[in-house]
Structures are given as structure tokens and as C-alpha cells.
Amino acid sequence: MTQGKVLGPTALVWLLGASQILGYGTLYYSFSILAEDMAGTFGWPLSWLYGSFSLALLAGGLVAPLVGGRIDRHGGGAVMALGSVISAATLLAVASAPDPWLFSAALIAMQAASSLVLYDAAFAVLVQATGSAARLRITHLTLIAGFASTIFWPLTSWLHGFYDWRAILCGCALVNLLVCLPIHLLIARQHRRTLPGSPNEKLLPTVLHSNGMAPELRRRVLVLVTLGFALGGFTLSSVLSQMVPMLSALGLGGSALVVSTLFGPAQVLVRLANMLIGLQRHPLQATLIATGIMPIAIIILLLTAPLAAGAVLFAVMLGFSSGLKSIVQGTLPLALFGSASYGTRLGWMALARQVLAAAAPFALAWLAGMIGLTCALAVITAVAAVGFLAFVEVARKAPVSGPRAALDPSL
Template sequence: MHTTKVPAGIVSALGVTQIIGYGTLYYSFSILAPGMARDLGISLEGVFAVFSLSLFVGGLSAPFIGRRMDRIGAATVMTLGSALAALTLVLSAWSPSVPLFALAIVLMEVSSGMVQYQAAFATLVESEPRTAARSITYLTLIGGFASTIFWPIAATLTGYLTWREIYLVFAALNLLVCMPLHFWIRRDGRRGAGRGETRLRETVVGALAPQARRRGMVLVSLAFSLSGFTLAATLAHMVPMLRTIGLGGAAVAIGSLFGPAQVLSRLINMVFGKSLSPPGLAIVSAALMVAGAVILGVSGDWLPGAVAFAVCLGLGSGINSIAQGSLPLYLFGSEGYGAITGKMAAARLATGAAAPFAFAAAMNHVGTTLSLFAIAALSTLGILAFVAVAVAASVRRDGVA
């Protein structure tokens, strides 16, 4: 029986571009934001408000980007996205006023949707649909090092360069490293088609029956949005929140556990998670985030409880990234994958953009403990939505069998 291999070259190339893409366009922003605020003469809160706006607009652009990926190819979109990312970084570095800076950051987030996980997952589905779920796991494991690599890089560079000069360096990385790699992936796919390979004609059939797809789309989008809200809210306020509940100087050390836990969960899934279906993966992911919020809410300033919170959140986040790519493929198949994931990303990113403000307001009005229980309840609703979809998919598969 023929076994399709994971396209190791494409996964490795995308791993490099995901580290650069997330590192330059997302993770470095928090390090460079104080310099931006001083240079532009606005508050730090104002800089982050611009970033939140850009996340919201990026979410709105996701369905359009997804449809373009289906039409012209995800690797082509990623190639164009690298050029746009470089252009927006240069525009940000040049911007002489706050309105132009805000426009550049918003456009940068649109370019992010063209080069980050949504597009990378679609590229893997186009390349080898039948091994895409495994490839997505490998890719997220590599991409998980983006913050580990680029937070120190950005922090070190601030000692030698201004934020504007750093953005010019980042623009060069996107233009000279990411764009050629994306172009190579695009050409590799076209060469395969020219050799008459059948991989581009292979498809994965979704587990949901056609009449259940609309309901499934609503439920999965809702579930990912609720989990994304919990993740965005807690990540944005993690260190200040831990300090507020009485953990003081340990807050930064506890928060730093999130990244390693995120990578660890992907490694565990890669080695031991082959028997767990994508719906099961999504349920475990959401359950870990609920557990983290509840543990912190109950334990308060108890150090082991805070450690367990950070680890659970990291484990859940790591698996969540895999589920975002593999669950739509499992439920809906490979046809129209870009458009489907684009719609889901729109709901998730728009909700996530509002989460930091909503959670801050909740903590100010009802306190940290009740706010944690509230987001745990929201994520529990997400678990129920994932379970409902898993049951529907199981019924279809049993019926087919």
C-alpha cells in the first residue's frame, strides 16, 4: 500500500518563515512598543490600541485571503505576503505621524494573515493533503520557537538600534529570506504538477455530512473563538495579573513557563498523539485552558497553583495551534480549505482582539478571581461545541463504515 511521506523540505522551509514571520510581525512588537510610544509622543496604551485595531482588521481580511489561497494557491499568497510584510515594515519605520504609523501597523497585520499559520497550513494541505495533519504538527513545533528566538533578538537590538532601524532589519529578513523560500515552495508545487504527479489532485474527504457542514462551521468557529478569547485575555495580562494576586517578583518567571509548555505539548502530540483525532485534540486543548484558569482562580497567590496555571495554558495553546489546522481538514476536507479556515480565523482574531480590553474591564469591576471563572465558563462552552461536532463526525464515519 502506498504511503505518502511528509514533505520535509516544505515543512522545514515553512518552519523558517514562520519563525521570522511571527518573530518580526507579532512577538517583537511588545519589546519595541515603548520606543514607539516615546518616538511618536503617545502613550504605551495608545500603541497597543493601534495593535489591537490591527488584529481586528486582520481578522476581517482573513476570509478574503483564504479565498485567494484557494484561487491562486497558498504558496503564491505567501510569496506576495512576504513582499507586503517587508513593505509595511519599511512604511512603519518611515512613518512620521501617528495616523501613518497606525495605517502601516494595520497593513502589517493584513500581511501577517498572508504569511503566518493560516497560509502555511493551507500550503501544506495543497502540497500533500493526506499527510497535512502530521505536517501541521511538525510545523507548529518549529514555529513555537519564534518567541524564544525573537524576544531576545529584539531586546538585544534595542541596545544598538532604534525601533525604526530594527524594523528595516526585519523588512530585509522578510524580503531576502522568507520571500525566496515561499517562491521556491510555489515553484516546487508547479514542477510537481508539470511532472504529472497526482498529489495535487488528491483530496481528503471531510468527516461531516454535507447537510451538517454549516452547523459544524458555526460550532467550530464559536469554539475556537471562545478558546482564543481565553488565551488572548490571559496572555495579555499574565504578568500584571500574577503580580496583582500577590506573586510579585515570581510573576515573570511563572509567565516564562508558558513558551516551553507550548512547545512541549506539540512535541508530546507529535510522539504520542497519533491515535487522538483532531476533535479530541481540540477538546483536550480547550480543557487544559479551562483547567488553568480555574486552578489560578482557586489557588490565588499559591505558587504551585500559579505554575500549574501557566503550564496548563501553555500546553493548551500549543495543541490549539495544531487543532486550528487539522480540525477543519478533518471535518470539511481539503477542497476549499483556504476559504474555510479564513472564515474561522476571522471570528477567532476579531474576538481575540477584543479580549484584552474586555478582561481588563472585568478585572477592574469584579476582580481577578471572578474574571478567571468567567473566561473558564466561556471556554467550557467551547468544549461543548467541540464535543457536539465530534459526535456529528463520529456518527457520519460510523454510518459510512
């Protein structure tokens, strides 16, 4: 990159989109496909393995506020570049672990590293680089990254027919080191020139302010938003971590993998629709839709299993919910609270979200063993419904009279 040339928004979104597909695919989506093989290697019950994964997700949440603060101070690109190196190292550590305890420790380190490279970090990069256009750019990014599960669930299953889980994770490590790291280093070069206090501070986008909520109301709304996203994250984490085996256990058999691949395209489709018509509306409206259809999707699955048509509708609706939720986790806090300390705020919200999401894979596996999968999913549905009600209360309390007023106070 020549001196003074800044990476354009479109190129930035595409580069981040590629790194998010690879990051989510290698650090998250591959796990459910390889979990049974991993458990068999160490002689652990599958629920114990998901318990280790839950602790690992918790570790990612615990470091999120620290990561957010570093992003605000040093730029998202630099943090993501460091994260790519650590992700590769921890994937190799997981792949080479000789016993279940070192495996669990490496898995925890891997998920802690994921906080440096996945959505929250990427959203902060876009806010830092594009300012008032961040909402549109976040939508573009999630549109691209929605293909992660569609690519990596079948790809990991195909590779698993030839290689064991250790070899596959070694390949994942190389992807992070040879593909994601150069992308993040390129982004970091731009942000070294555009952080406050740099010689080109004038290139910074205008800081966006909140929509004038009183401090006490602002705190209440922040708690409700954090709770709503955390409960929704718990539901998605529990289901997505076991999507294929869960559908198989409900009677889908060999079609479980095919049905699960519809989740990714559904995410992309709803993000495309949001980009075309949703940007004229306040992000809270999309949030209500995302959290409202989540429990409905699970109810449809429970009422129709083992019919493939019901499972297809479930996968599509869950994809719609997840696709919108990925967007509004970045755009709703921006609209309600502004862009000042955006990375730090997202980090604290991620901590709450990850604490619950960390418990989700183990909780579903444990509940399924205790009361059966159907009853366990009914409990998960109730959790999702409470998350929806939290955003209903946000809609009642927060001043969201215009779709763009909260995003740009100059309008």
C-alpha cells in the same frame, strides 16, 4: 531547483517552520515587549495602543477569506511570498510612523499582511503538497514553530536594552525580506507545477472528502467549530498580547519574563506528545483537551498569584493548550469537512476567530482598568469555558467514530 524536482515534505516542513518562527516573532510576539515604549513615544495610554493592535488584528481577520481563496487558486507559496514583501514594507511603515494615527494605520496594514504568511497559509501549503499526510505534517510544522515565543520574547527584550522600538522593527522588516521571502519563493516554484491545470497536475495529492455529514448537520458543526476556535482565540490573544506585563502586575516582578518563556517549550512538548501518540486519535479529542485546560490554567494563576509555582503551572498549561490548538485549527476542519476548498474554509473561520481575537488585547486592558486585573481574567476564563462547551456539542453531534476514517475515505 532543477526541472521536475519537487521539494520533499521534510524540507517543506522545515522551511515553513523557519518562516513561521520568524513571522510570528516579528509580526506578533515582539509587540507586547515593545508596546510600553511605543505608547510612551506617542503619549498614548497603553490601553489605547492595545486598541490599535486590536483593530490591526481585526484587519487580519477581514482579509483572511480573500487570502484563503487566493491560496486555493494560486497556491500557498505564491501568496506567502507576496506576504513577505508586504510584511517587510508594513513593518518599515510602522517603524517610521511620525504620529500615532499613521502608526495605527501602518499597524493595521501589518496585521492584514500577516494573514498571508502565518499558520493558515502554511497549513494550506501542506494540504496542497502532502494530501493525506497533511495532518502529520501540520503537527511537525507546529512542533518547530512553537519556539517562536521562546526565541522572540527574550530576544526582543535583550535588543530593547540597546535599541529603541523603531530600530528593532526595522530589523524585523529585514528578516522578512531577506530570510522569509526566499523561503516562500522556493516553495512557490514547486506549487506552480502542482496546482490543478498545470502540466504536472498528476503530482497533486488526492483530495480528501468529508465524513458524510448531512448538509444541515455539516453547517451546524461548522458554526460550532468556528465559535469554539474563536472564543479560544479570544482568550489566548488577550493573555499572550500582555503575558509579561500581566504576570508582573500579578506580583511576579522580575521573574515574569522567565516564567513566560516556559510557554514556548510547553507548546513544543505537547506537540511532540501529540505526534507520538495523538495521531491515532481523532483531532476532536485533542481539541477538547486544548480548550478544556485553557480556563483551568487561568484559574490556577488567579488562585496562586503571586506564587511563582502557580505562574509556572499556568504558563506550562497555557502552552499545552495553545500548542494543541495550533494543530487542531488545521487538522480538525480537515477531518470533519475534507480538503476541498480548504484554504477558503480556513479563511472564513479565521475571520470569525480574528474578529474576537482583535477585541481581546483591548478588552483585557480595558477591563483591567475598570474592574481590576483579577476580575478581568475571571471574565476571560468564562469566555474560554464557553468555547470548550462548543466543542463538547461538536462531539455530541459529529460522526467521529474512527481516528482516520475522516481523513482518508479509502481506509
